[in-house]
Amino acid sequence: METAAADLVLERFGHGLSALVLGSMRVLGIAFVFPLFTWTRLTGPIRLVFAFAVSLPVSAMVHADLGRAGELAPATLAVLIGKEFMLGAAIGMVLAIPFWGAQAAGDVVDLYRGASAANLHDPMNATEVSVLGTLLIQLTLALFVVSGGLTTTLGAVFDTFRAWPVTQIAPPFTLDAVAAAGSLVGALVRV
Numbered sequence: 436m437e438t439a440a441a442d443l444v445l446e447r448f449g450h451g452l453s454a455l456v457l458g459s460m461r462v463l464g465i466a467f468v469f470p471l472f473t474w475t476r477l478t479g480p481i482r483l484v485f486a487f488a489v490s491l492p493v494s495a496m497v498h499a500d501l502g503r504a505g506e507l508a509p510a511t512l513a514v515l516i517g518k519e520f521m522l523g524a525a526i527g528m529v530l531a532i533p534f535w536g537a538q539a540a541g542d543v544v545d546l547y548r549g550a551s552a553a554n555l556h557d558p559m560n561a562t563e564v565s566v567l568g569t570l571l572i573q574l575t576l577a578l579f580v581v582s583g584g585l586t587t588t589l590g591a592v593f594d595t596f597r598a599w600p601v602t603q604i605a606p607p608f609t610l611d612a613v614a615a616a617g618s619l620v621g622a623l624v625r626v
Contacts, residue, residue, distance in 0.1 A: 454498035459490035464523020541568030
């Protein structure tokens with residue numbers, strides 16, 4: 436009787452841990468690409484804790500999806516983890532385009548005004564960046580956070596879990612999924 440209860444606890448713990456890992460991979464992919472986390476020098480463990488903390492509200496939904504999907508093979512779980520991380524990285528790249536554009540604009544202005552000799556060394560990316568490019572990307576990141584862009588972005592990321600559930604390898608092509616993807620694109624444009 437005690438071994439059956441212990442097995443049940445371990446099984447539920449395993450499902451909960453799988454839900455937390457799967458739910459946080461999308462957010463972790465964003466944190467590895469988005470300039471807010473790369474320019475502020477947040478290292479891997481801090482990004483991982485951030486991803487786990489942000490994805491806690493989603494992990495209950497992921498846990499329910501895993502319960503409906505049944506027992507997943509380890510290979511399927513690995514594919515889902517990779518899919519989630521890559522999807523998060525793709526979302527992070529789309530979100531980062533305006534910030535990279537601001538940095539590139541500053542780099543071009545510094546190049547044409549002859550201030551490229553005063554470049555700064557970026558130890559995180561192992562590159563040299565211009566002074567104005569650094570100023571513009573940090574200014575746009577500060578405006579992004581102050582104007583509530585981070586909360587809007589997190590809301591849009593949470594909506595992606597409805598548009599493309601964690602347990603599905605291929606995106607669903609239903610009317611609800613298209614509507615959720617449309618709201619995500621709308622939120623990204625607002626941001």
